[in-house]
Amino acid sequence: MKALSVIELANLYGMNRQSIYKRINKGDLSKNSDGKIDFSEALRVFGEPSNKNKDVTTLQSATVQKETEVDMLKQHVDMLKQHVDMLKQQLELAHEREVFQREQLEAKDNQIEAIQRLLKAPKANLTTFTDQKFNEDIATDPRSEPEQNYDGLTTLVEKENKRIPVPEHVELEPPKRGFLSRFFLPNG
Numbered sequence: 280m281k282a283l284s285v286i287e288l289a290n291l292y293g294m295n296r297q298s299i300y301k302r303i304n305k306g307d308l309s310k311n312s313d314g315k316i317d318f319s320e321a322l323r324v325f326g327e328p329s330n331k332n333k334d335v336t337t338l339q340s341a342t343v344q345k346e347t348e349v350d351m352l353k354q355h356v357d358m359l360k361q362h363v364d365m366l367k368q369q370l371e372l373a374h375e376r377e378v379f380q381r382e383q384l385e386a387k388d389n390q391i392e393a394i395q396r397l398l399k400a401p402k403a404n405l406t407t408f409t410d411q412k413f414n415e416d417i418a419t420d421p422r423s424e425p426e427q428n429y430d431g432l433t434t435l436v437e438k439e440n441k442r443i444p445v446p447e448h449v450e451l452e453p454p455k456r457g458f459l460s461r462f463f464l465p466n467g
Contacts, residue, residue: 282315287342291328292321 289296299316302308308324310316349414 281318282313283309283321283341284315284320288316288321292325293329294325304381 285296285299288294289299299308302324303310303316308316310318372394
């Protein structure tokens with residue numbers, strides 16, 4: 280049978296709680312290990328509840344409804360705990376990504392600083408463009424040739440730039456003709 284609390288039993292029989300506790304202390308009524316009183320035990324001691332009071336079935340249905348609500352709330356709490364755990368994991372992963380990105384940015388900043396220091400460093404042996412002498416022969420004369428080593432055994436002969444002459448007027452080739460057109464069409 281269903282176990283009822285002292286308050287539920289007092290409401291069912293229309294009694295006050297003190298009278299139920301007196302019966303328990305006398306030993307007439309016994310409690311379960313969970314502190315509730317079995318309904319069969321209450322029937323033995325008090326008899327059937329009167330019609331004036333709440334019906335046992337409505338009381339039992341109310342307790343079943345409360346238990347169902349409690350179970351649903353427990354399930355909801357468990358789901359919320361799982362959701363919170365999942366969000367904690369996502370937050371940890373996001374924090375790890377943020378730390379990684381910061382490290383990457385610091386490394387790139389260090390590289391940029393090193394390159395800037397190298398660019399600002401004085402260059403003792405290097406000459407700048409303005410320090411160089413301008414040699415017109417090398418830069419402007421396309422016909423000049425590099426100096427050749429003279430070994431004294433052969434005679435030096437100046438080589439001319441030999442260019443291929445291009446005629447001013449070039450005649451176009453006649454269009455190609457097919458095999459049969461050579462025989463049947465007039466020469467063009």
